[in-house]
Amino acid sequence: MKNRPSHSQVAYAAIRERITSGELSSGAIVSEAAIAKELGLSRTPVGEALRRLSHEGLVDQIPRYGTVVRSLSPRDLRELFEVRQALEGMAAAKAAQQITAEVLEELELLCVAIDAEITSAQTCGANSLEGDALSRFLAADMAFHMLIISSARNRRLGEILEQTRSISSMFYARRGVHSLSRVIDANRWHRKILDALIAKDSAKASELVISHIQHSCEQSLQSHADGEAPVTLGTLNLPPSMRMALKAVTK
Known part of the structure; x- marks a missing residue:
């Protein structure tokens, strides 16, 4: 109990x-x-x-x-993403060697769920996600990364990264909108990462996660530069x- x-x-x-x-x-x-x-x-x-x-x-x-x-200032965001790059890259490398078939299936389903949000938005002629659609995407994105982190089977690493991702998620929630092109880009990265995990390629999985987070960091900082300051x-x-x-x- x-x-x-x-x-x-x-x-x-x-x-x-x-x-x-x-x-x-x-x-x-x-x-x-x-x-x-x-x-x-x-x-x-x-x-x-x-x-x-x-x-x-x-x-x-x-x-x-x-x-x-x-x-969150631009400096806060950059520091958070730098921590994520270092630790999530390590988590992905560890996860690639011990991730289960069940988790790989869950990661695939999350990619499919994000694809569904993209298709729905495109059907409606929308060029961004907001409201419930944005919430569903952010939840799926968070779950994708946290499943990989949990598959590293390092409790302390998981606790640190959960905290770091929670802080950075404040930025996305506050914006209230996410461009569709950015969502499509994110899921392309997810698919590549998933392929590396399926192949049990630790080096490739780590490299892709680090590049994905770095790319997301630059996009987020650009959003600040475009006037979306906190x-x-x-x-x-x-x-x-x-x-x-x-x-x-x-x-």
Whole structure:
């Protein structure tokens, strides 16, 4: 019989989901009291969850003010992608030697699911994914990478990469739209990676994952350059003293 999650774990999962899905966007204030009331919990476990999320880099806790969902700067994004390149490349190499037939089948199904979103968008004449279609793509994309990571069978590696991908997913959720050409490109990379895993070619799988992430990094940074910058201090509705406090903890 599995142990039931603690109240702190329940609060953590609920808040984390709202942040990574974009429901709580960059710069949003996270009310400890409101969330506790909504989840039917005391403020203590919610406070514990927020401290954990702060440690993971998803929120900033500002003295005498409260908790704010973090913004991601171009430097933040580049650093996150660099970590992913190094660790996911290693994970792919390890996974290629021990991935199961069942997982390979699941990876194929995820590629098929993304192809279905592409076909649906093309049929409608759309040149981007948004709303539910975008959510389905992002979920499938995350699952594809996490299945490879889990197949490396290194618990600590998996924990680090799950955290890193959760932070970077804030950026995609906040944008609210994903160009169809980028989705097509991503699934081409997925197919190549899957072929390398099927062939049990560790070097090729690692090389492809690293190149895929590097390419995605450049696309994301270009999105910033095109004006899709995160919420900044100047756009938060804070008094000057609060703005200075936020600047001190996020610089």
